[in-house]
Amino acid sequence: MTIEASKATPPPPSGARFVELIGDRLECMEEIFGRSLSSDVPFIEEAGKYIFQGGGKRMRPALVLLSATMLEHDGDEEITYAAVVELIHSATLVHDDIIDHATLRRSKPTVNRIWGNSRTVLLGDWLYTTAMNMALSHGNLDVVRRLCEATLDMTEGELLALDRLGAIDLSREEYFSIIDRKTAGLFAAAASLPALMVPRRPDAVEALAAYGRALGTCFQLVDDLLDFTARERELGKPVLSDLKEGKLTLPLLLALPRIDDARRGWIASVLEDGAFSRVEPDRILELVAAEGTLEETRELARGYADEAQRQLAFFPPSEARDALELAPDFVLHRRH
């Protein structure tokens, strides 16, 4: 759910209710996030506004705030940390778009497309460092360490993914190890950060991290699914972008051992060419539909959603727990 819902956006799915409880605090987060994207360097000011107005689902900040509410926190720290997590997420996006040579994100030209790779490298650096600087402002070293570790994990996940880019023999284990580091780690950090705040709740860290990790894995599986099932207008970028960029995701990975050499050749050709020069995108979409691997991937995503929800049993019932329980449904039903 975008904070400033545009008229072009379809109505949010029912799962979006999960942020209702923290609507006001998400707005505060949004303000802090917007203000943090400011500098006396004109380019940062301009690109910062562009990123801010580009919106986003603000999933990770919502996790920080809901988790804090569940732990009965009601301070400024979690709002700062929520903005910090969104800053870190934004930094990874601008650098990833350089790496993927992406030209569209959320229906708008990417930062690298508009301002070029050089400025975008530096903007990402600036976002990461601004995030760390803001995280330091409340003097809680455990929180900053956790954020550093999550950032390292994401970078390493991206590098592992690059090593296997274009590889048709990517294993299921490799795929899950990559999405665990690349995506699930920051969700885990976001959800568990409030347990590191004062008063500390060391007992809650593990359950919240496991909740976030399962939710993040579910989120990435759905992301990978949407690359096959979404309409371009909703997705904000062309469908089958992943395959074109050399990324083999679960629906195809599951289909590969079951299909004949000719069809396997189709997939190999896109990975090799970085384009649909020897096969129509529709053939690939028919292939995964025929093999039923979209439904299998969705089942796996559902399994991670259930796993996330199970972790919440550790906490006594509360409105915030109910909201966190709704988050996996939101993730499963999102259309972009």
Place this chain on the structure above:
Amino acid sequence: MTIEASKATPPPPSGARFVELIGDRLECMEEIFGRSLSSDVPFIEEAGKYIFQGGGKRMRPALVLLSATMLEHDGDEEITYAAVVELIHSATLVHDDIIDHATLRRSKPTVNRIWGNSRTVLLGDWLYTTAMNMALSHGNLDVVRRLCEATLDMTEGELLALDRLGAIDLSREEYFSIIDRKTAGLFAAAASLPALMVPRRPDAVEALAAYGRALGTCFQLVDDLLDFTARERELGKPVLSDLKEGKLTLPLLLALPRIDDARRGWIASVLEDGAFSRVEPDRILELVAAEGTLEETRELARGYADEAQRQLAFFPPSEARDALELAPDFVLHRRH
């Protein structure tokens, strides 16, 4: 001075004596720095070794260690921080080489040349985050904040420089503002960090930061001079690289208002083409020699060296203070 002096390296200038006092501690720093460049991601491990073996003058770590010694510190923290500062410096170098499309650094192919831009973007991110993570290990928030601020300053300096890349009308004020943020800031942070350690020496922060800032400015002026005066073998990259990359540095900036339109056209042509396609490099070298702006730049560098040395009067005489006093001489006389 490189730690592992290779046989091809000319004997260090007399100023190199400035690190003699902290030789053992620099070796410890080197070990920690080397160990920090390690990961279970094969590429990081490989590129980390490459960066480590690529050497470097280790100027910034030396400043941390000498400054700590002068303040009568003798602990592990300053060794960690010295390695952290070198990690941050390494991160800026790998990202800067992407931005400058550089292919050679210290006579070896750049990281981006060997492994490509995508991996190099992520390696830089990893180095920055590893640096912050290490800096957190001693639990001193003031130090980490100072490092964050210096990093932000460097990134902003690079962005300002990019905004004026290729501009023949760069002003002297702009030039100095860029080198202040891009280079002098990290020298200032390195020199003043030990005053933020326990027992704190808030009275000493300002003098040490001013020392580092003046030394860093001197360092950058000499760097800019070497691009005109060094031999390629010593510099480890082609001479006049700066101009070719669109960077107008002080020797040319001072010459511009004094030369005729034809000569000004030579400089404009290199900035425009990114190559010496319309003028020989030797014409540019003769031009700055004739105008005497190399000597003027060196005079200015000497002024900053004097300024750095003056700041040390704040501290009582000691061997470490003597060594810090030698650093500007080392910087002024370095040949690469």
